[in-house]
Amino acid sequence: MIKIIMHGCNGKMGQVISEIVRNDEELTIVAGIDPYTMRENEYPVFNDINKCDIIADVIIDFATATAVDKLLAYAKERKIPVVLCTTGLSEEQLKTVEETSKEVAILKSANMSVGVNLLFKLVQEATKMLAKDYDIEIIDRHHNQKVDAPSGTALAFADKINEVLDNEYEYVYDRSAERKKRSKKEIGFSAVRGGSIVGDHDIIFAGLDEVIEFHHSAYSKAVFAKGAVTAAKFLAGKPAGRYDMSDVIKF
Incomplete structure (x- = not known):
């Protein structure tokens, strides 16, 4: 069973992914990260990623660009691979992604479909x-x-x-x-x-x-969520490095 932390769990995409994982016997979400914690979920939700002390195999990120810096630092410290789906990152953040990928596996694609x-x-x-x-x-x-x-x-x-x-x-x-x-x-x-x-x-x-x-x-945002879940299965346990969806679907 692959254990997932859902970063941005209470957003639209986070909830779509939660539903997909709920019906997948290979996966489980063990924790969520979101500043909005009033929604009821089947897993504990933390309003700050640094408060999350739950062990996981991979993080799926569908949050905001402002939250990515803390996410990358957390992933680097704990050596948890990240499926990075948040868009609109600055040039400086993209450089941080590349640097972080030298120490932990990061998968980032322009489109997750x-x-x-x-x-x-x-x-x-x-x-x-x-x-x-x-x-x-x-x-x-x-x-x-x-x-x-x-x-x-x-x-x-x-x-x-x-x-x-x-x-x-x-x-x-x-x-x-x-x-x-x-x-x-x-x-x-x-x-x-x-x-x-x-x-x-x-x-x-x-x-x-x-x-x-x-x-x-x-036809719906579910295609991006399905891609992210497929990517999480691929990335869990992978060594440090930069990956994208072409690695997942093995051209």
């Missing part, structure tokens, strides 16, 4: 074959409460593509400022924000007389 991470690989393979003769565009669609554009996942797709292209391509976010034809070596972004769209991403390879599209739709 197994499907998205599979698509990362498929898009890279397509890029090897198509980039020379096809223009590359990325469209992301999200709900009307999302504040960043393009999304982190859209940027991750571009980074995966550009990695194959020796990082020679420029990212273009807005074409309204200049009236000119697109250059060959660019990746264009379009962002749609509206309604309750959880997350849609299209990667378009547009060539002469044909278009090839890769598409992913998330």
Whole structure:
């Protein structure tokens, strides 16, 4: 039985993960961390991670960026692997993640969905074959409460593509400022924000007389929670190092 500390247990994602773990015979949540402790859970909840003295095999984090520094220090001190799902980390925090991973296993991905991470690989393979003769565009669609554009996942797709292209391509976010034809070596972004769209991403390879599209739709946040739980099973017991979802699904 893998023992989990749920960091951010009383948030939406924390509760979704709690439900998934409740129905998984391989896992159990032994403690939760959240500044809000009034919700009733099947495990003890601490409002400060440093108050948690319960032994665990792995921490799943879906909290806020402001809580990540204490989380990393705690994980480093106790040598507990972390599935780090919180987004919006500063450059300084990202450096801390890298430093901490030298002493404890940390898994961090731009998107925790197994499907998205599979698509990362498929898009890279397509890029090897198509980039020379096809223009590359990325469209992301999200709900009307999302504040960043393009999304982190859209940027991750571009980074995966550009990695194959020796990082020679420029990212273009807005074409309204200049009236000119697109250059060959660019990746264009379009962002749609509206309604309750959880997350849609299209990667378009547009060539002469044909278009090839890769598409992913998330219909609920549960896909990210399921990915995090799968990652926790993978990470428990792993040696120190930086991991991502491509390690979990073993391309």
